[in-house]
Amino acid sequence: MSPDYINILEHLLYALLAGSLVGFERNYHGRPAGFRTHALVCLSSSLLMLITLYQSLWFHADSLGRVNLDPTRMAQGIMTGIGFLGAGVIMKEGLSVRGLTTAASIWITSAIGILFGVGFYFPAIAATILTLCTLSAFRWVENRMPALFYAQLVIRFGRDKAMEEGELRKLIADHGFSIANLSYRVGGKENYFEYAMTIRSRGRDAARLLASTLGHLTYVLEFKISPAGSG
Numbered sequence: 001m002s003p004d005y006i007n008i009l010e011h012l013l014y015a016l017l018a019g020s021l022v023g024f025e026r027n028y029h030g031r032p033a034g035f036r037t038h039a040l041v042c043l044s045s046s047l048l049m050l051i052t053l054y055q056s057l058w059f060h061a062d063s064l065g066r067v068n069l070d071p072t073r074m075a076q077g078i079m080t081g082i083g084f085l086g087a088g089v090i091m092k093e094g095l096s097v098r099g100l101t102t103a104a105s106i107w108i109t110s111a112i113g114i115l116f117g118v119g120f121y122f123p124a125i126a127a128t129i130l131t132l133c134t135l136s137a138f139r140w141v142e143n144r145m146p147a148l149f150y151a152q153l154v155i156r157f158g159r160d161k162a163m164e165e166g167e168l169r170k171l172i173a174d175h176g177f178s179i180a181n182l183s184y185r186v187g188g189k190e191n192y193f194e195y196a197m198t199i200r201s202r203g204r205d206a207a208r209l210l211a212s213t214l215g216h217l218t219y220v221l222e223f224k225i226s227p228a229g230s231g
Contacts, residue, residue, distance in 0.1 A: 004057060008050055008123050015046030016130055020138070036138045037100045040131065044108035047127045048079070051120065058120040082110040105135060149204050150228040154196045159186065161219045162193035172199060175213065176206040192221060 019042025023035040051058075090099040108131055115124035153172075157163060163171075165182075172179055177199040185194040201207070207225050214223045 004054060005122050008054065009126055011046050011050060011053075012043060012123065012126055012130060015042045016134070018042055035141070036134055037104045039134050039138060040101070040104035040108050043127065043130060043134070044104070044111045047108065047111045047115065047123060050123050051115065051118070054120070054123075058118050078110060078114060079107070082107055101135075105131065149201045149207065151199050151207055152196070152226045152228070153199050153210075153223070154194060154226075155214065155223045156192050156194045156221045157219060158221060159191045159193050163219070165195075168195060171213070172210065175201075175210040176203065177201045177210065 016039055019039040020035060022042070023038030026034050026038060087103065090103055108127065112124050112127050112131070115121075115127070155163075155168070169179060178201075180198045180200065182195065182197040185196065186192070187194065204227070207227065211223075211225055214220050
């Protein structure tokens with residue numbers, strides 16, 4: 001393998017590592033853009049920069065050393081258009097944001113296509129392998145990484161049977177959750193009192209146990225636990 005190819009591979013691996021480390025921190029704190037999303041975005045950015053850095057390996061001037069066009073402008077246009085396509089797959093539902101990893105995979109797939117299009121085969125093949133590893137193997141790693149679990153909890157009571165806030169806080173704390181952004185709502189025609197909050201725990205099982213407890217409380221009209229996440 002030539003020194004240039006070894007250097008290219010180092011660029012890609014360092015970018016993948018850096019993106020993974022930042023993504024790990026975001027994933028631990030329950031943010032929508034997590035481990036794999038950051039890894040893919042960092043990898044694709046490095047991949048696109050390699051087109052310019054190693055332009056001499058895939059694009060050659062004429063016999064007089066003149067270059068009459070700049071192929072990288074086409075790449076810029078392609079990536080701008082793909083950005084709109086990626087934005088179309090991102091969906092927000094409450095605290096949950098879906099499609100970020102899919103959008104990142106669309107972006108890096110476009111970058112790989114550009115490299116194959118200009119004949120820069122080695123980094124294109126290396127990026128394809130790293131992308132597949134990120135989407136498959138990193139999913140296994142991501143599911144086993146320590147992470148905080150965030151969810152939106154909405155509980156509705158009859159207006160004259162609402163649980164006291166202190167009692168509710170104790171119930172949620174007993175199930176391993178802390179509360180943030182607590183808000184209140186009173187329904188007029190439907191005659192209800194509602195608590196809405198963001199809850200945080202160190203494990204997803206706590207949400208199942210909390211749901212079981214709330215389901216057995218006869219004075220709870222309805223409740224909803226919506227995990228925050230990405231895909």
